[in-house]
Amino acid sequence: MTPDEVTEAIKSQFDDAVKASEIKGVEARMDIHQEKSYEILAALKGMGFDYLNCLSAVDRIASGELEVVYNLSSLSQPTKILVRVRVPREDPIIRSVVPLWSTADWHEREAFDMMGIRFDGHPDLRRILTSEDWVGYPLRKDYQDERLVPYEPV
Amino acid sequence: MSPQEMEIAEDTQETMEEMYVNMGPQHPSTHGVLRLLLKLDGEVVTEVIPYIGYLHRCHEKIGENRIFTQIIPYTDRLDYLASMYNNFGYVLTVERLIGIVVPERAEYMRVILGELQRIASHLIWLGTLGLDLGNFTIFMYAFREREKILDLFESVSGQRLNYAFYRIGGMPLDFPDSFLADCKAFLEWFKPRLPEYDALMSDNIIFQKRVQGLGKLDAKTAIDYAISGPMLRASGIKWDLRRNDPYSIYDRFEFDIPVGTSGDVWDRYMVRRIEMDESVKIVEQALQGLPPGEIIGKLPKKLKPPVGDIYTRVESPRGELGFYLVSDGSEKPYRYKVRSPAFVNLSVLPVIGRGCLVADIVAILGSIDIVLGEVDR
């Protein structure tokens, strides 16, 4: 499937859930709504994108949102997919994709650990890189740690 | 048993038939500071729970506070056994984000150094796998060869482990005059060494019996867990980013992609073992075709990528090394995320490690080939 076909297929199936789409080379990029994210990702998996390369979280502090980015690809076709989902910063809950791709397990734990995004339906959502009693989400742009000494130029 | 331990035993209903053993974070076979909580039934491992993060050093947060060129030395510390390849992946990502054309000669240099690094990395893996299985001698042999590669790297970059040698847009220094001859001499010397490893490891019946049929990972599970690199190929999937999603100039070289059948430790061993042969081939071809010319492309005074994001992946010695960069148009990345192959490959350990013996956990872990610097970032 070419990127155009993928975009068309998703758009026709979940018309109002796709906020924006773009084609960049072999990569189809989509911004989608949080409510339908799981269904759209499941549909993409059904199209043969069974390889979840990466799951990243980005802090869009300007708009008060957190962004979850899924990089999908397939081992049988050159097309790649990039899906962005935004969740509100105050209550960042999104459906977990672990049932679709097991590899999302650790990626989602990392996103939870670093950005505080809660993944609904994750089998074992614990902190992964920081210690269990860590306070705060270090990769958020407004993260402050009172132990950090502010830098003063000499 | 101490009183506290008694209490824990009471709490967890622990008996000697089913006990918890902490392997690591200080343990000779966890290749760093990995901690595995093993639930044992006698000698049989019924559950493996990895605990990572002992080497976490906020790599991504640091990246957000550095300009694009300053990140290069930090990438060295990711997979410190394949620093050249981390540089490679990172500069490739930035170049694609900005749209910089890299001169021909620099591309060849990158491939030569990258493939030598792959050999060096696989040598370390070979040696440590040998150590895990009790074969000390292969460790010394592998390190002997690796030293020679490090000598080559030192002559090029002045460093032996953390090179920070690739630059956005090309390479900072040309090869020294003696490099080509040295590198050819090394390859000639290295090629007869590979059968020596076979004699010590592949042909050894004890080694074969130890690893065959161990830690099997079928292709479906491998894709489900997004396993990459030699581990994926051992599971029978012919997938190599150098061939299937070519970057740099890898489409110009002839090389085979070794593939396993059952995805056990033996297959992973054989895939990496043959990959060393293939890397030698690539280096030879690249040395042959090395063109003269510029080594660094035209760069703007200040590196300010356009607003946007990009995910780029390269085939590092451990698998798919991906960088996800988000730019807000400033000199620093807005978000800098590393998709490390070892992190993803390690996540399958609870699946393939279940039901084997303690000694096998060590072998399986060795065959995953993790580097904690990359897992914990």
Add this chain to the structure above:
Amino acid sequence: MTVTQAVFYLMATFTVGASLLVVLARNIVHCAIALVFAFFGVAALFILLDAEFLAATQVLLYVGGITILLLFAIMLTSRISARGGKIMNEQVGISAVVALALFGLMVYANLKGFPALVPPMLAASDNTASLGRLLLTTYVLPFEVVSLLLLAAMVGAIVLARREQGKD
């Protein structure tokens, strides 16, 4: 006093002491280890009686085999080894009577029942050979019966252990 006598009293004290420890120690692993020393002391006494073969067999079987299996079993059930168990229970009176009676019986038997055993054995140059000959001629039937019994016990143990595994 000759060296032999000195060694005898030394080893006898050692054996009795170790045996007492077996009975009186609170920690069961200590009991098992004391048992090793008790068996060892008995082996030394055998040597003093010129029964070298018996001594070596004693060490081989009791120390090298039985106590090791005992320790093995104790370590596999860590809950026993960690806890100091009771060394006395309400049946202490009865067992004391039984033990004393047994002791008396043994003393009587030694003095009266088997007079042939009282004079020391001749310092035969190789009592191993005579032992072997006796086992395979005069006492061949009891020997074989005991072997068969042990074999049956072993098979039984295997069957029991297997069935339990099948249930899981």
Add this chain to the structure above:
Amino acid sequence: MATVSSETLMEQFYNAFETWGLPLFVPQLIVMVVVATAVLIFVAVSVMFMVWWERKISAHIQVRFGPMRVGGWHGWAQSIADGIKLLIKEDIVPEGADRLVFALAPMVVFAAGFAAYVIIPFGPGLIVSDLNIGVLFYISISSLTVVGIIMAGWSSNNKYSVLGAIRSAAQAVSYEVPLVVSILGVIMTVGSLSMTRIVEAQQGVWFVIPQLLGFLIYMIAAIAECNRLPFDIPEAESELVAGFHVEYSGMRFAIFFLAEYANMFTVSAIAAALFLGGWHGPLLPGWLWFLLKTYFLIFVMMWLRWTLARLRVDQLMNLGWKVLLPLAFLNMGITGLILVLRG
């Protein structure tokens, strides 16, 4: 080591004490202490040599040099330096350890290893005590080592050491059986358990030729008894860190180390006596031949260690029970059959 070789000297020695009016056990005790000291010194020196030798062999197998500096010539004094270092190190007893058993364990292991030297026939008459149950004595005394190992593993209050001890016990029990049965062929041929008699019986043909199978089984089982690669599962450092002696340091660790190498010497010496003709050999003096054969076998053990990988526990058990033991019984049966047919 000199009780039999110079009997007249001994008699004079005893007579001298008698004339001084001292009871007999005084000179007997003196002789015992002297002999024990001599054996102890021999063990210590031999172990130090073996440690240095092993380091050199492993180094040369691994294309390096090994110790080169201490003492000058090829680092010959390295083991002495290491020994001194171990002696002056801090003695650490882990918290929660069973102190008495913890302290007793290395002694048991060492005593067992040391006692086995009693029956090693270094040369004609050069034997501490020519027991007529010599071989049996060795077999029974060597099983004591396991008790020490279990004590060490249990008392350390560490799960890794307990695992190591359990593995060790299982391994020792499993490999002692083929070890014993493999020797039976020799014993049946000679008709005696005495080490001297066995060596004397090899005047013409060494037993390694008629008893080749027995020799191979013995060597494999002996390596397993010594806990050396490829059978070093009780102390597998990449799995159990170091097995039963993980919590030991300093002097106590040194004793375990000493016992391990002393055991290696013992099993090789027994093999040399039982299968390789003991002190028999042309030109050179007997004791030299004996030592040469012993050290050759030790060399083979080192060679194997630095070339092979480690077996897994279940493979080890399978090898012991399903391969070595039936073969050892086969060897015994064939030997018995031949002896009967020959009359």
